[in-house]
Amino acid sequence: MQKKVLTSRSLALETLVQWAGSGKPMQGFINRIIHDADLKNEERQLAVMLVMGVLREQEYLDIVVSRFSKTKLAKMKPLTLAALRIGVVQICCLERIPDSAAVNETVKSLKKMGQPTWLCSFVNGTLRNIARNKESIPGPDKAGPGETPVLNHPAWLTARWQKNFGLEQMQLSAGSIIRNLPSVFRLIRREQIGRPWLRSLQSRGY
CATH class of the missing domain: 1.10.940.10 (NusB-like)
Incomplete structure (x- = not known):
């Protein structure tokens, strides 16, 4: 095959x-x-x-x-x-x-x-x-x-936020969440790069 x-x-x-x-x-x-x-x-x-x-x-x-x-x-x-x-x-x-x-x-x-x-x-x-x-x-x-x-964002969630906080604040909050997602790093063990990459990231303040 x-x-x-x-x-x-x-x-x-x-x-x-x-x-x-x-x-x-x-x-x-x-x-x-x-x-x-x-x-x-x-x-x-x-x-x-x-x-x-x-x-x-x-x-x-x-x-x-x-x-x-x-x-x-x-x-x-x-x-x-x-x-x-x-x-x-x-x-x-x-x-x-x-x-x-x-x-x-x-x-x-x-x-x-x-x-x-x-x-x-x-x-x-x-x-x-x-x-x-x-x-x-x-x-x-x-x-x-x-x-x-x-x-x-899910409609049920934005509807709840709008009910609790108003339209403008709901839009600001939802937009802020999308724009400010954190950087995430995932190291793959099988490629044996974990420790060197970890030291490199730590030296840069991550």
């Missing part, structure tokens, strides 16, 4: 789809990427970055996709929507990744998973359209209804 070739995008795509249908915490799936994926370290890091980026910016990503797709999100299969989210998070949120790579590598991931040509073409066309019009797409701070901020 031919061994399946993984890439950072295909791994992120599989992880998001599996997690969405599992009802389990994401951390176990992240651990699987870090410890079990047969990829170079930088590819594993990119896979984790894509997964966490999609989770963090999901509301914003869905708004962007909705603006450029004739198919409603509710009618898309989980795999299709996950692929579009992965593509858009690269195009709109990760400046170091060229738009061409974001589109091409995301579509390649679908092809490697054996998805039909029409689906790959749909994702390819939608992502290319988004990339072409990227400059006209509002950022998360103005992409909501009436150019309000996209909060990327």
Whole structure:
């Protein structure tokens, strides 16, 4: 049997789809990427970055996709929507990744998973359209209804905060949480870099 070739995008795509249908915490799936994926370290890091980026910016990503797709999100299969989210998070949120790579590598991931040509073409066309019009797409701070901020928080939570603290304070609090997430470092023991990296981080005040 031919061994399946993984890439950072295909791994992120599989992880998001599996997690969405599992009802389990994401951390176990992240651990699987870090410890079990047969990829170079930088590819594993990119896979984790894509997964966490999609989770963090999901509301914003869905708004962007909705603006450029004739198919409603509710009618898309989980795999299709996950692929579009992965593509858009690269195009709109990760400046170091060229738009061409974001589109091409995301579509390649679908092809490697054996998805039909029409689906790959749909994702390819939608992502290319988004990339072409990227400059006209509002950022998360103005992409909501009436150019309000996209909060990327559960609706039940923002509703509770708004009830307790008012609309303005709720928006400020939610935005502050997203902007001020702490830096987190995780050292992988099997690569025998733990102690040198720990000393390096400690010397820099972490």
